[in-house]
Amino acid sequence: MESSRRNFMKIGGACALGLGALPIVKAYAKNEKPQVAPDSKALVATKWAMVIDMKKCWEKGKPGCKDCLLACHSVHNVPEIKTIKEEIKWIWNEQYEHVFPGQENHFLPEEIRQKPFIVLCNHCTNPPCVRVCPTKATFKRKDGITMMDYHRCIGCRYCMAGCPYGARSFNFRDPRPYIQTELNMTYPTRERGVVEKCSFCDERLAVGLLPACVEACKCGALCFGDIEDPNSEVRKLLASRFTIRRKPELGTQPSVYYIV
Amino acid sequence: MKIYNAKPILIGLAIFIGLATFPLWFNMGKAAPPPDPKLDTPVIQRMAVKQCIMPKDQMRTEHMQLLNDWRTEVVRNNNRIYTASDGKQYNMSLQNECMNCHSNKSQFCDQCHIYAGLQADATPYCWTCHIAPKENK
Numbered sequence: 001m002e003s004s005r006r007n008f009m010k011i012g013g014a015c016a017l018g019l020g021a022l023p024i025v026k027a028y029a030k031n032e033k034p035q036v037a038p039d040s041k042a043l044v045a046t047k048w049a050m051v052i053d054m055k056k057c058w059e060k061g062k063p064g065c066k067d068c069l070l071a072c073h074s075v076h077n078v079p080e081i082k083t084i085k086e087e088i089k090w091i092w093n094e095q096y097e098h099v100f101p102g103q104e105n106h107f108l109p110e111e112i113r114q115k116p117f118i119v120l121c122n123h124c125t126n127p128p129c130v131r132v133c134p135t136k137a138t139f140k141r142k143d144g145i146t147m148m149d150y151h152r153c154i155g156c157r158y159c160m161a162g163c164p165y166g167a168r169s170f171n172f173r174d175p176r177p178y179i180q181t182e183l184n185m186t187y188p189t190r191e192r193g194v195v196e197k198c199s200f201c202d203e204r205l206a207v208g209l210l211p212a213c214v215e216a217c218k219c220g221a222l223c224f225g226d227i228e229d230p231n232s233e234v235r236k237l238l239a240s241r242f243t244i245r246r247k248p249e250l251g252t253q254p255s256v257y258y259i260v
Numbered sequence: 261m262k263i264y265n266a267k268p269i270l271i272g273l274a275i276f277i278g279l280a281t282f283p284l285w286f287n288m289g290k291a292a293p294p295p296d297p298k299l300d301t302p303v304i305q306r307m308a309v310k311q312c313i314m315p316k317d318q319m320r321t322e323h324m325q326l327l328n329d330w331r332t333e334v335v336r337n338n339n340r341i342y343t344a345s346d347g348k349q350y351n352m353s354l355q356n357e358c359m360n361c362h363s364n365k366s367q368f369c370d371q372c373h374i375y376a377g378l379q380a381d382a383t384p385y386c387w388t389c390h391i392a393p394k395e396n397k
Binding site for chain 2: 035036042077151186192
């Protein structure tokens with residue numbers, strides 16, 4: 001084909017015009033999107049956090065009280081599988097030496113050494129589980145909750161290896177036959193081959209309810225709120241009492257604080 | 261024209277055609293009944309205007325896309341309320357909203373899914389996690 005400088009300029013001009021028209025075409029082509037919005041009753045926060053007052057739990061709670069554990073596991077249809085390898089836990093009891101390894105000073109009070117601590121997902125500010133997840137099935141929400149999208153989990157268990165707190169459990173088998181509590185028909189179960197964990201009750205926050213464990217505790221040992229709000233209960237506790245977090249040396253910045 | 265070894269070739273050909281068309285003549289006259297999704301649940305019968313969140317034809321072809329979008333909005337963006345084109349608001353939940361009206365999974369969902377060759381609990385694998393409503397069978 002014969003080509004001249006003049007033709008080249010013409011084609012170039014036409015192309016530039018076409019590119020320039022693209023935003024206009026896009027603006028016209030955009031159709032009305034159906035409206036989606038959060039529930040007006042939803043509890044919102046800049047960053048959710050929890051303060052667990054173990055002193056209160058031990059002193060005010062009846063011995064062996066498991067109200068928070070049972071509430072969580074029945075609300076979320078968590079199965080009860082007895083073997084350590086296959087057990088599923090969202091919130092559970094653990095000994096001091098396992099909760100705060102590296103802080104086992106000599107001659108600690110008997111109470112601290114023996115009594116059960118409440119542990120759950122720490123909803124870290126810098127979560128290793130999110131960093132290692134190859135499918136982005138676990139991700140960080142804007143309000144600080146480390147969420148799981150079970151639809152997307154492929155069961156590779158990288159997150160379990162990444163989590164320094166053992167807060168994640170893998171469904172080695174179909175969990176449904178192992179659900180001991182009455183099935184909560186408004187919440188799904190999980191299936192074989194996905195990892196699950198505490199979600200700070202995102203489904204309850206979305207309709208204006210506090211997490212199930214916080215609501216179930218009769219002695220008010222669990223305090224939940226917005227850590228960025230200076231007037232929140234959580235902030236008042238943090239300002240007035242000495243708190244510790246699990247494995248701070250790892251730099252994960254947990255959002256669960258303990259008063260011991 | 262002469263075919264060499266005509267006898268075995270023709271016999272073999274006949275057997276081959278017979279085997280290859282086996283599914284056709286074996287299933288002749290045994291057409292699967294067309295799906296018949298039922299809408300006669302108590303909740304739907306009580307409704308004054310029997311209208312799903314989108315027109316029927318659109319729901320039929322696009323419900324999978326809608327469910328997928330709802331999943332993303334709820335899990336990822338924490339948006340749980342859907343405003344339909346007629347202004348009605350819905351809780352974006354398969355288990356708590358869709359199945360509230362369509363409480364007859366085996367008479368509704370399964371009808372087409374099985375007809376289309378999807379296994380009842382494998383694809384779409386909604387019900388390995390989501391709990392289907394109890395049906396009185």
